Amino acid sequence: MKKIFNLLLCLFPFITLNAQIHEIGVFLGGSNFVGDVGKTTYIAPEKLAFGVLYKWNKSPRHSYRFSYTQSTIAGNDRNSEETGRSQRGYSFENTVKELSAGLEFNFFDFNLHDYHPKITPYIYSGLSYFMYDQLYVTGGQTKKDKSSGSIAIPITLGIKSNIAPHWVLGAEVGARYTFTDNIDGSNPSNKAYEPLHFGNLNNNDWYVFSGITLTYTFGQKPCYCAY
Numbered sequence: 479m480k481k482i483f484n485l486l487l488c489l490f491p492f493i494t495l496n497a498q499i500h501e502i503g504v505f506l507g508g509s510n511f512v513g514d515v516g517k518t519t520y521i522a523p524e525k526l527a528f529g530v531l532y533k534w535n536k537s538p539r540h541s542y543r544f545s546y547t548q549s550t551i552a553g554n555d556r557n558s559e560e561t562g563r564s565q566r567g568y569s570f571e572n573t574v575k576e577l578s579a580g581l582e583f584n585f586f587d588f589n590l591h592d593y594h595p596k597i598t599p600y601i602y603s604g605l606s607y608f609m610y611d612q613l614y615v616t617g618g619q620t621k622k623d624k625s626s627g628s629i630a631i632p633i634t635l636g637i638k639s640n641i642a643p644h645w646v647l648g649a650e651v652g653a654r655y656t657f658t659d660n661i662d663g664s665n666p667s668n669k670a671y672e673p674l675h676f677g678n679l680n681n682n683d684w685y686v687f688s689g690i691t692l693t694y695t696f697g698q699k700p701c702y703c704a705y
Contacts, residue, residue, distance in 0.1 A: 499534075499535040499590045499695060499696075499697040500532070500533065500534055500535070500695065500696055500697045501531075501532065501533040501535065501541075501590075501646060501693040501694065501696075502530075502531070502532050502533075502693060502696075503530070503531055503646075503691055503692050503693030503694055504528070504529070504530055504531070504691070504692055504693075505527070505528060505529040505530070505531055505547060505687070505689055505690070505691050506527075506528050506689050506690055506692075507523060507527050507688050507689010507690060508523025508524060508525060508526060508527055508549075508687075508688055508689060509523060509524065509525050509526075509527040509549035509551055509574070509685060509687055509688075510522045510523055510524050510525075510551075510685070510686050510688075511524075511551045511552065511553045511661065511662065511683070511684070511685050511686075512683070512684040512685070512686070513659070513661060513662045513664065513677070513681075513684065514662055514664035514665075514676065514677025514678060514681075514683075515553040515554070515555060515563070515569065515570055515662040515663070515664065515677070516552070516558060516563070516569070516570075516662070517553070517557050517558050518558065518559075518560070520653065520686060521651055521686060523686075523688045523689075524552060525549055525550040525551065525552055526549065526550070527547060527548070527549035527687050527688075527689060528547070528549070529545055529546050529547030529548060529576075531543060531544065531545035531546075531691060531693065532544045532545070533582065533693065535590060538584065538587040538589040538590075539588070540581060540582065540583050540584065541581070541582045542579075542580075542581060542582075543578075543579070543580055543581070543582045543602055543604070544577075544578070545576075545577075545578045545579075546575075546576065546578075547574075547575075547576045547578070548573070548574065548575045548576070549685075549687065550571055550573055550574075551571070551572045551573070551574050551610075551661060551685050552571045552572070553568075553569065553570055553662055554568075554569040555567050555568045555569060556569070568615060568618065568662075568663075569620065570615075570620040570662050570663050572610050572611050572613065573610065573611065574608050574609070574610050574661075575608060575609045575610075576606050576607070576608040576609075576630070576654075577608070578604060578605070578606040578607075578632055579604050579605060579606075580603050580604015580605060580632065581602070581603065581604060582600055582601070582602040583600060583601050583602075584599075584600045585598055585599045585600065585601075586598040586599075588600075588638070588640075590640070590646075590695050593640065593643045595639065595640060596640055597637065597638070597639040598637070598638060598639075599635070599636070599637045600635075600636050600638060600648075600650075601634065601635055601636075602632065602634040602636070602650075602652070603631065603632055603633055603634065604631075604632060605629065605630075605631065605632075606629065606630040606631070606632050606654060607627060607628075607629055608627065608628060608630055608656075609626070610625075610626060610627070610628070610658075610661055611623070611624070611625055611626070612625070612626045612660055612666060612668070613660065613661075613662065613663030613666065614663050614666040614668070614671040614674050615663045615674055615676070616671075616674060620662075620663050621663075623666060623671070624668075626658075626667075628656055628658040629656070629657045630654040630655060630656040630685075631654065631655045632652050632653070632654050633652065633653050633654075633655070634650050634652030634653075635650065635651055635652075636648050636649055636651070636652075636691075637649055637650075638691070644694055644695045644696065645692070645693070645694060646691075646692070646695060647690065647691070647692055648690065648691040648692075648693075649689075649690050649691075650688070650689070650690075650691065651686065651687075651688045652686065652687045653684055653686045654684060654686070654687070655682065655684055656682050656683050656684065656685070657682060658682060658683060659677075659682045660683070661683045661685065662677075662683065664676050664677040664679075665677070665679055
């Protein structure tokens with residue numbers, strides 16, 4: 479029985495193709511907002527963004543990724559190059575707390591058991607849930623209504639390299655298409671504030687996280703038993 483059990487332990491990693499390699503680390507960078515208030519530049523980090531992440535590497539080409547990221551999201555019409563916005567002069571600040579899960583795909587093989595220097599571009603997508611404040615604008619002032627939550631789809635492009643045994647450094651830009659149009663207070667869901675709607679109500683908001691990741695790798699290399 480013990481021999482059979484040991485055989486199963488050896489065969490399981492073979493079947494799951496390096497399933498025992500894990501990464502845990504941090505994200506540090508900046509955030510910016512694209513919506514009805516402020517600049518319309520897609521990559522322009524303005525506020526500090528930080529978080530933690532975990533990856534379960536199923537093969538040298540793909541991994542399951544889970545993360546928590548938090549940042550202040552802000553916009554100011556005075557910084558916009560659009561004349562209408564700069565004259566309007568609205569501004570806002572909101573806090574986004576995001577949980578995300580999905581699949582990261584490496585364009586080149588990234589075998590963490592091989593400590594030789596390697597580099598690969600990667601793409602990540604999945605599903606995010608984030609908490610934020612419902613806002614509304616009255617008399618030119620942005621005010622808070624209530625806390626809320628929504629769904630977003632992350633689209634992240636990055637590049638990473640193993641800078642030392644067990645350490646991987648990456649740089650990435652991740653845009654989030656949200657299922658809400660009220661991070662900036664332009665389209666409050668409360669019917670009492672319907673007369674206060676402004677901007678393009680047919681387009682939902684986006685926010686972007688840009689920065690670096692540093693992860694520590696751990697886990698046993700699978701055994702390929704000769705039975």
